[in-house]
Amino acid sequence: xxxxxxIPCLDVRDGQVVKxxxxxxxxxxxxxxxxxxxxxxEGADELVFYDISxxxxxxxxxxxxxxxxxxxxxIPFCVAGGIRSVDDARRLLFAGADKISINTPALxxxxxxxxxxxxxxxxxxxxxxxxxxxxxxxxxxxxxGDPTRTDRAAVDTLEWxxxxxxxxxxxxxxxxxxxxxxxRGYDIEQLQAVRKLCKxxxxxxxxxxxxxxxxxxxxxxxxxGALAASVFHSGALPIPALKRQLQQQGHxxxx
Amino acid sequence: xxxxxxxxxxxANITSVRAAFSRLGIDATMTADPERIRxxxxxxxxxxxxxxxxxxxxxxxxxxxxxxxxxxxLLGVCVGMQLLxxxxxxxxxxxxxxxxxxxxxxxxxxxLRVPHMGWNQLVRIRPSALTxxxxxxxxxxxxxxxxxxxxxxxxAECDYGQPFAAVVGNGRVFGAQLHPERSADVGAxxxxxxxxxxx
Numbered sequence: 395x396x397x398x399x400x401i402p403c404l405d406v407r408d409g410q411v412v413k414x415x416x417x418x419x420x421x422x423x424x425x426x427x428x429x430x431x432x433x434x435x436e437g438a439d440e441l442v443f444y445d446i447s448x449x450x451x452x453x454x455x456x457x458x459x460x461x462x463x464x465x466x467x468x469i470p471f472c473v474a475g476g477i478r479s480v481d482d483a484r485r486l487l488f489a490g491a492d493k494i495s496i497n498t499p500a501l502x503x504x505x506x507x508x509x510x511x512x513x514x515x516x517x518x519x520x521x522x523x524x525x526x527x528x529x530x531x532x533x534x535x536x537x538x539g540d541p542t543r544t545d546r547a548a549v550d551t552l553e554w555x556x557x558x559x560x561x562x563x564x565x566x567x568x569x570x571x572x573x574x575x576x577x578r579g580y581d582i583e584q585l586q587a588v589r590k591l592c593k594x595x596x597x598x599x600x601x602x603x604x605x606x607x608x609x610x611x612x613x614x615x616x617x618x619g620a621l622a623a624s625v626f627h628s629g630a631l632p633i634p635a636l637k638r639q640l641q642q643q644g645h646x647x648x649x
Numbered sequence: 650x651x652x653x654x655x656x657x658x659x660x661a662n663i664t665s666v667r668a669a670f671s672r673l674g675i676d677a678t679m680t681a682d683p684e685r686i687r688x689x690x691x692x693x694x695x696x697x698x699x700x701x702x703x704x705x706x707x708x709x710x711x712x713x714x715x716x717x718x719x720x721x722x723l724l725g726v727c728v729g730m731q732l733l734x735x736x737x738x739x740x741x742x743x744x745x746x747x748x749x750x751x752x753x754x755x756x757x758x759x760x761l762r763v764p765h766m767g768w769n770q771l772v773r774i775r776p777s778a779l780t781x782x783x784x785x786x787x788x789x790x791x792x793x794x795x796x797x798x799x800x801x802x803x804x805a806e807c808d809y810g811q812p813f814a815a816v817v818g819n820g821r822v823f824g825a826q827l828h829p830e831r832s833a834d835v836g837a838x839x840x841x842x843x844x845x846x847x848x
Binding site: 439466469488490515517564618 | 661662664665668669671672697698699757762763764765766767768769770788790792793794808809828830831832833834836837
């Protein structure tokens with residue numbers, strides 16, 4: 395059976411993995427390759443690398459480190475950050491990324507999703523959506539990598555989820571902003587609403603703080619994977635222990 | 650002396666497949682040169698993306714006529730495996746026809762999420778040197794929307810809505826729908842088995 399995926403997300407800046415709280419006060423965690431290999435050895439099913447300075451600096455993620463990671467990793471990985479064109483996507487995919495994730499650029503120009511899907515296949519196009527409840531509905535936010543520029547998109551979340559699938563998204567990562575970084579569990583209600591409309595793989599992001607949160611999001615929101623950052627980086631939740639617990643609870647998990 | 654060549658089929662995973670061989674100590678050569686390909690001991694046909702685009706690239710590189718004449722072990726990976734069959738429903742594409750059968754899309758009618766993406770379990774249904782040492786129910790990484798039916802050439806199957814062919818083989822022609830370059834130890838084992846298959 396298809397397993398549920400456990401996906402650590404690594405924020406990359408200047409060639410190193412960093413962590414920050416709400417996009418501020420970044421602390422260097424270590425080298426990209428070193429942490430990538432460590433998570434692979436601990437049993438991560440997939441990794442996401444998010445180049446947090448790419449978008450604010452008007453460039454896309456650097457193919458040089460993507461290529462180095464690809465040489466060492468034998469699990470799939472996705473790269474996010476500042477991808478605005480088919481050429482940006484091509485450089486990263488040919489450097490070895492299995493998937494690329496686009497967020498604000500897709501909101502600014504939705505055809506970008508179709509262009510990348512047509513060039514390389516829907517399987518490598520992940521659309522990231524930053525979303526939270528506001529004024530009686532779930533709303534999409536843009537430029538979330540830069541708090542001074544963050545604003546609300548015209549489209550609401552459920553409309554956008556339907557639209558990106560029509561355009562060729564092969565997977566959706568729903569980052570539930572109000573739960574992000576606070577470790578009180580995933581936004582089950584929002585994920586359930588999105589799941590109903592989402593016919594492609596759906597990855598939950600934002601809010602993981604303990605093993606029970608993963609059990610909950612798989613059981614209640616039926617997501618295909620769960621992404622988390624700080625709970626793994628801090629060592630609070632070792633992946634082998636998390637996976638053992640989920641297996642005992644009856645989830646299909648790769649050991 | 651093992652000499653692996655990777656055929657240039659335009660797939661973005663060619664560098665990842667090359668890296669996977671490199672981790673096994675094999676310096677695989679990416680090429681479209683027929684002479685170079687004929688000299689190799691093992692030939693790999695990688696591929697991601699669309700079947701038609703991959704067939705067009707092979708045709709453009711002058712490899713369509715060459716591939717059926719090769720006598721070495723050949724391994725198609727992902728879309729590269731699908732191209733080994735007669736036809737793909739994806740873009741209504743005639744393929745190489747080295748294996749009988751047609752590639753069809755997953756049936757979304759039964760609530761399947763397509764693409765089939767993630768780690769799924771292998772069940773060996775025929776013994777083969779290619780799948781030696783891979784235990785039943787071990788997980789491999791898949792990403793695809795089209796699949797081959799289980800038939801007499803299926804070495805290992807996987808289940809997604811219904812069983813489909815995960816690893817195939819007939820004579821010197823082999824294919825893996827899974828991505829060995831991204832399937833951790835299981836993928837490494839499959840590639841090591843492949844280069845252990847004699848000409």
